Every structure is written in structure tokens, then in C-alpha cells.
Amino acid sequence: MNDSSADILWNNFERAFRPQSVAILGASNDATRISGRALHYMKKAGYQGRIYPVNPSRETVQEIKAYASLDAVPEVPDMVLICIAAEKVKDAIRECVAKGAGAAVIYASGFAETGEAGKQLQQEIRALADAGGLRVFGPNCLGLLSTQSGFIGTFSSAFDDGFVSNGNVAVVSQSGAYGGHLAYLCRERNVGIGYWVSTGNELNTDVADCIKWLACQDDVSVIMAFAEGIRDGDKFIDALRTAHEQRKAVIFGKVGGSEAGSVAATSHTASLAGSDEVYDAVFRQYGVYRARTTEEHVDLAYACSRGVYPLDRRLGIITVSGGFGIQLCDAADRYGLEVPPLPPASQEKLKTINPFGGAGNPCDTTAGVLNDMSIISKTFRVMYEEGGYGSVIGSFTMLPASPTYGARMCDAIQAGTVDYKDRPTLLCMAAGKEVIRSYEEAGFLVYSDSDRAALAVSALAYLKDGFDKEINVPDIDLALRRDIGAQMLSEAAAQRLLAGAGLPFLPSGVVCSAEAAVTAAESHGYPVVMKIVSPDILHKTEIGGVILNVDSADACRSAYQTLIERAGTKAPHAHIEGVLVTPMAPKGIETIMGVNRDPVFGPVVMFGLGGIFTELFEDVSFRIAPFDESEARRMIEETRAYGLLKGFRGKPAADIDALARTLAQLSQFAAANADQISSIDLNPVVALEAGRGVFALDAVIVPGEK
Amino acid sequence: MNDSSADILWNNFERAFRPQSVAILGASNDATRISGRALHYMKKAGYQGRIYPVNPSRETVQEIKAYASLDAVPEVPDMVLICIAAEKVKDAIRECVAKGAGAAVIYASGFAETGEAGKQLQQEIRALADAGGLRVFGPNCLGLLSTQSGFIGTFSSAFDDGFVSNGNVAVVSQSGAYGGHLAYLCRERNVGIGYWVSTGNELNTDVADCIKWLACQDDVSVIMAFAEGIRDGDKFIDALRTAHEQRKAVIFGKVGGSEAGSVAATSHTASLAGSDEVYDAVFRQYGVYRARTTEEHVDLAYACSRGVYPLDRRLGIITVSGGFGIQLCDAADRYGLEVPPLPPASQEKLKTINPFGGAGNPCDTTAGVLNDMSIISKTFRVMYEEGGYGSVIGSFTMLPASPTYGARMCDAIQAGTVDYKDRPTLLCMAAGKEVIRSYEEAGFLVYSDSDRAALAVSALAYLKDGFDKEINVPDIDLALRRDIGAQMLSEAAAQRLLAGAGLPFLPSGVVCSAEAAVTAAESHGYPVVMKIVSPDILHKTEIGGVILNVDSADACRSAYQTLIERAGTKAPHAHIEGVLVTPMAPKGIETIMGVNRDPVFGPVVMFGLGGIFTELFEDVSFRIAPFDESEARRMIEETRAYGLLKGFRGKPAADIDALARTLAQLSQFAAANADQISSIDLNPVVALEAGRGVFALDAVIVPGEK
Known part of the structure; x- marks a missing residue:
């Protein structure tokens, strides 16, 4: 085209x-x-x-x-x-x-x-x-x-007994049935839909095309998307970037993350699935919220459609009974929201209004509100004005449904929040549709379950962070392009290639005689590490191809002979390029960095602690290459390992800046050579103390044409 | 009394x-x-x-x-x-x-x-x-x-506009407001409640009393409980044990797990909070399901009230459109359910019935059912009869709400499931109340969201496992009772005490001269470890009080002197009992075991891998003491570390039997001395290969009266 x-x-x-x-x-x-x-x-x-x-x-x-x-x-x-x-x-x-x-x-x-x-x-x-x-x-x-x-x-039969009302939400779904289901639920939930589209087999119009066009429409603020798989990663990212530029909330239901789900998705749509973690990485990179359930999808679209986002993750909680407040605290914690107490003076003030209520945060108005609704107004006002919370959830159980109290309660909440419409007020209640509508018309977001309300606040805060985040995808640096070839590279060759591209390795040289090894070792200073170098021996330790702590000229000569002999015995057909001599690695925290080519999104960079941390605890993070150092930092911060890197139990922090720099540089190298590289492994990459840098101790590059 | x-x-x-x-x-x-x-x-x-x-x-x-x-x-x-x-x-x-x-x-x-x-x-x-x-x-x-x-x-105003219908569910809530809220939601959800009670300040009737009595009523099958805290751990456990004996499902909403929630709970009820992980352990031990949200609480009570539990965790999925099936696969995975495919012959059979549908599992009937509803009946029948799934979820989006198809669809599902009423059939649909009631009357569990349906199946399977599980709480072994005293114990004294109670330590002896150290070392064989012994020096490594790899008589004499000198310099006021000499520990996987006294439940045993695994990854499990080896094994299996212990990347499995034995024995010792011990730490406990045992290398006992 x-x-x-x-x-x-x-x-x-x-x-x-x-x-x-x-x-x-x-x-x-x-x-x-x-x-x-x-x-x-x-x-x-x-x-x-x-x-x-x-x-x-x-x-x-x-x-x-x-x-x-x-x-x-x-x-x-x-x-x-x-x-x-x-x-x-x-x-x-x-x-x-x-x-x-x-x-x-x-x-x-x-x-x-x-x-x-x-x-x-x-x-x-x-x-x-x-x-x-x-x-x-x-x-x-x-x-x-x-x-x-x-x-x-x-x-679609979703519109059989009525259309959706007009609104600023657009629905884009690969599956027509799922899109219809969303429309039906949106109508039930009073969410207005301006545009609705199903893309099916996506002949020349796919989910990405629709997201991009809808993101450019002034009357669209929220895009609900659903897909089982994406075919064109670049186009998809371009669409998400457009949505980000336009500050449109994108809520994405990407299914097929589980093994069984992925099998079902592949057989159902013949989409290339791509790795689920990679979708997560793309969504995080562009501030797209991934909805795991349909309920969450609709709950969040409902909240976003009002266009009011929390100032921050600090949540105020007002309840009429203690248990609900405690449950909301737990939910807030689950979803990464903070529940800081009111300032002491404000607590005192609330105690004069309502002596028996809890006045910290949660503020428990108790059933005393039934005698004096102004307690509710005052509590909201104090929480917004003096507590300065980014949003407030009020939990009122069945009271709004009461013919005696319902309308008065709504007025009271309105009076307490009228000056704070820049922040979302969410109300949890069990009530019929009409009551809920009346509260919605007064400007509140209504949830039947407090856990879902807390999740919605967290998701809104995530989207807000996404809007505010600067996304600097660097240009691909063509100066990093190399001719990598189709053959496996030896470790030494891989190191040379990557070191030339700015990745940090210890000084090293490949030698072809025992005496040359001694010369190399003496230039580094003892002790040194010596490793056999061959493109045919990928797992050097398995044949005893690595000798550590070589601490004298004699030891160095003997190590050279030992390595050559072992290779001769255990890998007789391997082409031996020589022996690598490097200084012993300084002590630090061992991390791993890797690149894998995703079928949809191209080279994806991985970071983690390595060993069982990666494989058993799955504590790794991913990003699409290329990315800059700030994105690399976010990538590091996402792992639990970050707790170790930033200084655990009084130990000094590791050089996180250098890790971020190295990840960003690796992503640049991967992007510049995307069509030639199947995977790269840097394992380990040792992070020294802050300011002292990082060093990759081993490198494997697996070439492979796209 | x-x-x-x-x-x-x-x-x-x-x-x-x-x-x-x-x-x-x-x-x-x-x-x-x-x-x-x-x-x-x-x-x-x-x-x-x-x-x-x-x-x-x-x-x-x-x-x-x-x-x-x-x-x-x-x-x-x-x-x-x-x-x-x-x-x-x-x-x-x-x-x-x-x-x-x-x-x-x-x-x-x-x-x-x-x-x-x-x-x-x-x-x-x-x-x-x-x-x-x-x-x-x-x-x-x-x-x-x-x-x-x-x-x-x-x-309670929950009954203002109508009572709950009668049924086999009982509600016990410390909070009256929360209990009322549950009753309101149960009525909305068509869950019949036979008994409802709020316990408030619990003068002489608490949540545990009510659970126990209700568990003994023939017309109660399900107990929904809610509490912010439990005061009497023994009584609570006795109630849960009664419920277990009576095969009554207990669904517990215990709030206050987060830090903010715990503060709010303490100020609200003045209950001793107890550690949240300990509640989790108690619930797991007695097969009680902990509901994190109100929605989950009601969703599960609804399912349990029908009294039909899944045969196992193998889930069959039937949908009318692929996307829903994939989403359900993901949800099943999230909640630990399996989605194995149908046998190939059954897949072939389904393909002849419905050529364009997916026939593996999920089975996608496609919209073809609108022309021929018998496809639905046949698919259910094949899945139950030939797939043998423990339960089946059918996802039918808005079709049941269709005036044209709704009733016929219900009949078709009925025809396909009528012979399999021993297993729960859950249906996901978006429909009005009347339609939902008609499906419920036909014997199906109806959920508006597929994620919630999958969670309900998983929770039902958990409860079923709980019913079937034999709970053998061993008697407290009074032979393990010791006079521990109020003073801190030296490591050697703690080791002696615990070794005498059957816990595995390496052979060791405390010596008071360099020559005695040599004799001890030679009886173990070199190399040995030598450690200073003093009840006043808890952190021996901090003063250099541990010397490893002592490999000769000379080294042994010199190590003895060094340890005594270091203690004299760095802890001049410590009472020195001598020097401990033990063999170097054999290599294995380092775990930790500990005991802490919980204010509510008494001694609680902890297990994990230690170091950052415990502190950063929070990969630990807990049980109330005493417990038997099977419970200890479940405790080990709950950790991610289990993946390492059972043999990771081709390495041999660790001696998990010996770990379980040691944990059970530790729990017995802790229970027998509950009133004298504040905490015990065994760190590390090295697990050797299967069959070779485990060894605790260090022990700290902190005495403390109850």
C-alpha cells in the first residue's frame, strides 16, 4: 500500500x-x-x-x-x-x-x-x-x-432491546460478541457509548487502526478495547502513542495470558499470540490500563467517563460503620493506595462534630448521621479541605436505599463535596437502580462493592500517571548497527561486539599461548579468570571451561594448558579460538539482562536478578526496545529485586543509574540490529555500589534473521 | 465459669x-x-x-x-x-x-x-x-x-423492605451493620438465610460460640462469618474444628490485614489484632475459606448453599464465542483451576455436531446454537460424560435474556446436564433478575461475570478439599516440657535443649581450653566450625565470634585463642561459657524455621528459605502449633521455595520428609512450652538430599512468660 x-x-x-x-x-x-x-x-x-x-x-x-x-x-x-x-x-x-x-x-x-x-x-x-x-x-x-x-x-443482538446512550466512551473489540457484551453492560451501568466497532478478521482495519482514529475524535475520552492478539506491533504502538498524546484513557482487555488461554486464542483467531508479559510491558510503557475481568473493564470505563481523576494515591475513607472502613483500608493496600490519617487538628475538629465516631481515616460517622446528616457534609469537607486526599470513598451500605434517609443523605454528601469536584468522590452502596441513578446525577461514582471502588481509584490513578508521564521513545541509533552474520558467536566475539556498542565489560583479551596468557594476566593484575573461547562451546562450565582465581604466572600457565586439554577431550570437534583472560569480577549484586525477539513487538529487553529469582519467583520485567534511561529505571523499579538493589538491611545501594544506562544501551543495540538477532543474554551483570558502575561478565548472542 | x-x-x-x-x-x-x-x-x-x-x-x-x-x-x-x-x-x-x-x-x-x-x-x-x-x-x-x-x-434496617428467605446459610457478624449488609445482598442474590446474628461487644457470646452452635444445626450448611478480630484463639479453633467435623462450609471475612486496616480495627473494637498471616494459617489449617471482598463472600455463599461441590479442579468451559472462553481460561489459571482438553475422540464427535466450533476445551458452540439448541445439550453431555470435568462453566453472554432464545437455551442446558447433578454447572450471563431466577430454578448457578464464576469454582474446590482433609491436631506432648527459665540462653544451651527435644543438630561440644577444642575437633574430624558461647552475645558474627573451616590442630588452637580474645575485647562484660566446636556443615539448601507467640493463637511456627526470600519476597508459611507431619508438608508446599526443594533444574530433591518431621517436632516443643517461650529461631536449617536429613546450624530461644 x-x-x-x-x-x-x-x-x-x-x-x-x-x-x-x-x-x-x-x-x-x-x-x-x-x-x-x-x-x-x-x-x-x-x-x-x-x-x-x-x-x-x-x-x-x-x-x-x-x-x-x-x-x-x-x-x-x-x-x-x-x-x-x-x-x-x-x-x-x-x-x-x-x-x-x-x-x-x-x-x-x-x-x-x-x-x-x-x-x-x-x-x-x-x-x-x-x-x-x-x-x-x-x-x-x-x-x-x-x-x-x-x-x-x-x-449485534446487544441492541435488541435498546441502544446505548451517547457518551464519550468508544468500544473497539476484535470479538463482536464480546463487544456486544460490553455494550450491554455499559448500558446497564449508565455508561454512554459514542462509537462501537468490532474488527473480526481485520482484513484492512484492525484494533490498532480503530484506536488511533477514535483517539483523534474530540468526543471520545475513553477507549475500551478487547483483543485476543495483535498482529502488527509497530502499528499497535503507534496507536497507543496517539492515544497517549491525546490524553485518552485506553482500557484494554487482552486475553490469552494463561497457557490454556493462549492455546485457545491461537486456535480461535490464528493471531500470533506474542508473550503475555510483553503485552504487559507495552501497556505499562504507554499508560494503557489492562483490565483482567469484564467487570473491571466496565467499572473503570464508568469512572473514566466522568473525566475526573484522583490528584494522587492518597485515599480518604468515610463510613457509617467501622467494619466497612477496615475492609476498605485492606482493599486500598491491595491496590497500592495510601490511607494516611487526617492532621491531628482536623481529627479534633471531627470529634467535636461527632464524639463517638472514628476521626482518623477512615472517618466513621456512625449511625449518628441518621439524626444529623450535616455530620456527613462536614466530614467530607474536612477530609477534602484539610486532609487534601486525592479522592474519597464513602461507604454507606443500604442507607441510600432508605426512603427516609436516602435523598437527604445524597444532599448532605453533595453539600460536603460541592467545592471539590476536581477530585472523584466514589460511593459504595447497596441500592436499586433508581437510587443509584439519582446519586450519579448528583455527580458521584457509585459502586456496589467497596473492593471494586478501591480498584477503580487505583486504576484511575494509574491512568492519570500515564497521562502525565513523558514517553520518550528514542530514535533507533544506526551507528550501533553491525554485521552480525548467521553463525554463532564465541563469547569473546559477542563481548567485543557489545563492548564496541557501549556495553560495560571488564577488560579482556583472547590469547593463544600460555605465555600470552601470563602477559595478559599481568596487564590486568592477579587474580584473573580464564575461559575457553569457542563458538561451538556455549556452556563452558559444563566442560570445566572456566577457571577462577588464577593468582600467579605458574597458575596461569597451568590453567591455560588445562583449559586447552579439557576442550580437546570433552569437545573434540569444537573450533577453539583461544583462551580469554579477564580480571576477577569485583563483588556486587548479580543481575541478568536479556533480549528476545517477540513475534509481534520485535526485540524485547528483560531485567531481573537471575537464577531462581527469575525462574522460580518470576521476578523480571520487560520493555520493548528501544527505550531511554527513565524507562529503564521504571523497569528496574518494577521488580522486587529493586528492594535489594536500593540497599537492603543497611547495605549500600547498587549503581542503579548504571544498570538503567546499560539496559537502555542494550535496548538501542537490540533495536538497531533487530533483524539479525534472535536473542542476547548478559548473565551475570554485576552491579557495584552506587557510582562504581556495572560489569557484564558473560555474553551470548544468538543470531537469527527475522 | x-x-x-x-x-x-x-x-x-x-x-x-x-x-x-x-x-x-x-x-x-x-x-x-x-x-x-x-x-x-x-x-x-x-x-x-x-x-x-x-x-x-x-x-x-x-x-x-x-x-x-x-x-x-x-x-x-x-x-x-x-x-x-x-x-x-x-x-x-x-x-x-x-x-x-x-x-x-x-x-x-x-x-x-x-x-x-x-x-x-x-x-x-x-x-x-x-x-x-x-x-x-x-x-x-x-x-x-x-x-x-x-x-x-x-x-437492623436491612429488613426494612423485606426479610430474607429461609435457607441453609447462617450469617455471624461481629459488626451488625456489616451483617445487615450481607443479609441485604443475600436477599438480592436469592440466597436463603436461616439464622443471622451480630455479636457486637461479645460480652459472653462471641463469633466463635455462634459458629460452633450453628455448625451443629442440621438446617445449616454454610456459615458466613465476619470479624475484625478474634480474642480467644483456642475457642475459635474449637469452633472451626466443629464446623469441619460437621462438614459445614465456613466463609470468613476477616478484615484488618493491611497496616491501615489493622490500626483502624484496633481503634474500632479494641480487639487484639493478631497477625494477619496467622489468621490465614488458621483458616487454611481448618479448611475455612477467607473471602477478601463482600462480593466474593456472597458469591461463594450462593454457590455453597446449593450443596454441590466440584469433583476436582478440572474445569470444562463452554461458550458461544471464542473470546469469552479464552478469558475464562485466563481466570481459571489465575485461580488454580486446570482446563485440560477433551479426549481426541470426543473432540471429533463434537466436530461432527458442530463443524465450525472449537471442540477442545473451551468448547465454542458458536452462534450456530441459535439454529440448533441441541448443540448445547450435546456439548454439555460430552464434556461431563467423556471429559469427566469436575465442574463446567457455560458462558452465554446476553442470549439467555433474549425473548426468542432464552427459555429454549435453558431447556437445552438442562437436557445436557440432567444426568450430572453431582457436579456444579455455572452459567455466566448478562440478564435481568427474572431470567436469572428461571435459570436458578433449573438448578444452575448464575454469575454475571466469568471471573467471579471461576473464582467461585476454585473456592468450592478449596472447601471440598477442606471437607475431605483429615485434620489430626496431635495432643501436646508433655514429655517435651522443659524448665526454660527467664534468662536468655546461650546458643549451646538452646541447642542442647532443642536437641534433647528431638531436633536435629550436628554433634557439638562446648570446650573451655584450646586442647579440649583439639580433642573435640578430632572426634568430629576436620574441618570444623568454632563459635564463642555466651548468653550475652546474640549476634556472634558481629564480633567475629564464628570461625569457619578450621582444618588442623594448630588452626584449632589459634582459633580458640582468637575467639576468646575477640570476646574479651568486643564484649568485655559478657559471661563466656566457652567455645563450641562442630563439624563443618554439609552443603544443602538453607531454610529457616521459627516460632513466635501470637497474642491470639499462641505459638505459631514459620517456615521459609531465609534471607531476602523471607524478607523481600515474603515467601514464608505459618501454622499454629502443634501440628503433624502432613500439615508440615502442606506448609512447605505452600511456599515458592518448594519449587527449589523438590529439585530445581535437574538438581536432586531435598529431604522434604525430614524438613516436615523437624517442623512438626518444633511445633510440639513450642506447644509443650508455650507459656515459657517468646520466640525460637533456627537459622539456617540445612536440608540435604532426600534421605540424608536436615541439620539446624544455629538456634536462638527467647524465653518469655505468657
């Missing part, structure tokens, strides 16, 4: 989501059939554009004049809904292109998801569509809609 | 929950007031017993004949509801005892929760009640009820 057809495709998003005219190929007169539903929905939703049913065997379809063919339609439709069987779709796409349509939806299944023949057919259709600048949704999808325009180009 | 009054108190539970007659002190004619509500509720609930309002200023109260005093009531009431102010309660209790009542509820606050004077008053009332065999609920509580009897001895 060339640039100008990419531009045309981009511009056709507008025609797809807000078409002035829609043709429906195979439109049915029966409003309950798949081919009749979109038309029925559009009539019901009051679509203002022009609808052209195409059905050669009818004069009218659902009381609208029908046409015998797309060609016969009296204008160029912006959007064509293709409600016909898979085998006729290719011709239909050809007609769409010929007519000059902007976009089309293919509902039918029977394409790439069914096997090779279907894949081939889908490819052919894609070629036609791309060439004609036709933006295609599907095949095997449920279409799209935009609420404001009344264009409902879907047959 | 002597045994016979304890018996009377126990028997009075019956009179409390199912009273034949109820007197109400201070009964109000106003049904909306606290003092009028219970009477109003009982009339509404059709209480069959006799009600005696006591109110000297009225002829009738709420149309029932009133009495001037309790004394004037014409029979001995089983239960007295005391709806009068705190200062009059003591007299009222005296009257209850005089009259011979079985039980009383004190609603008023103003007792132990308000400070010393209130605490004193509560103590005095308790003495009266205990002496008179009067079972008292409260003070500062919301009372109790039993649905079947129509006795509603509470003023």
Missing part, C-alpha cells in the same frame, strides 16, 4: 463511522434476520442520512425503496453493509470500489478463520480493497455504529 | 435462636423506632411464639398487651430483648437472671467501646450473666433472628 492510498483509507474512517449515506447489499425485509437488523436499527435510531437497500427481488425493504444493484443506487454511498454469503463477497467489494464507496462491512464468516482457501480469498479481497482505498470492517465481524449519527451498522 | 454453667449457656443458644417466648424491655409503640422495630418485624414475620412487651406507661404496645415489668410477665421468657439505655442495662440483666430467662440481647452502645468505665460496666454485667447462665448478645449489637421460627430479634 502506498502513502496516498493509506491517506485515503485513513480519511475513509470518517465516512465509515459517520456516513451520509449507507447501502445495504442483500438487505432483508425481515427485521429479525441478520440482513434485516442494521436497517431496522437505523430506522429506530433515527439515522439522518440516506439508506439504500439493495435487493433485486423487492421494490421496498422495510418500507424503504430498494435497488436492484449497488450500481443502480443514485449516489455514491459512504458506507456499504455487505449482508451476503462469503462466496459473493469478492464481487461485492469489487462493486464497492467501482462505485467509489468509502467503507464496507463484511458480516459473513468463512474466510481466514476456516483455513487456507479462506485465507487466500481474504487476501484477494484485501488486495482489491487496499487498491481501491476502501476501508473494510470484518469479515466475520458484527460491524460498527456511532450513536450521535444514528448509524447502526451492526446486527 | 464452671462446667455446668457453660453447659447451661450452651443450651441457652437454643432458647436464644428459637425462643418460645420473647419479652421486650422498653418496647415502643412506634414501629420505626429502634425499640419498636423488633416487635414490628416479628408480627410481620408471623412469629408463632408469645411476645411480652414491657412498658410501664402503656396498656398495649403495637396492639399487644404490655406489662409493667419483666417480673410481671406471666411466664419465663426464653429471650429478652433489652431496648433501654446503657445505664439501666445492669439492672435489667439482674432481672433477666432472676426471672430465669435463657438469653438476652443488649442493643445499647456505651460499654467497652467507650473506654475504661464502660469496660468496667461490661465486666460487671458479664459476671452477672455468666453466674446466671444467661446467654447475652451484645452489647452494641443489632441482635439476631431465625427465619423459620419468625423470631426477628433485631432492629
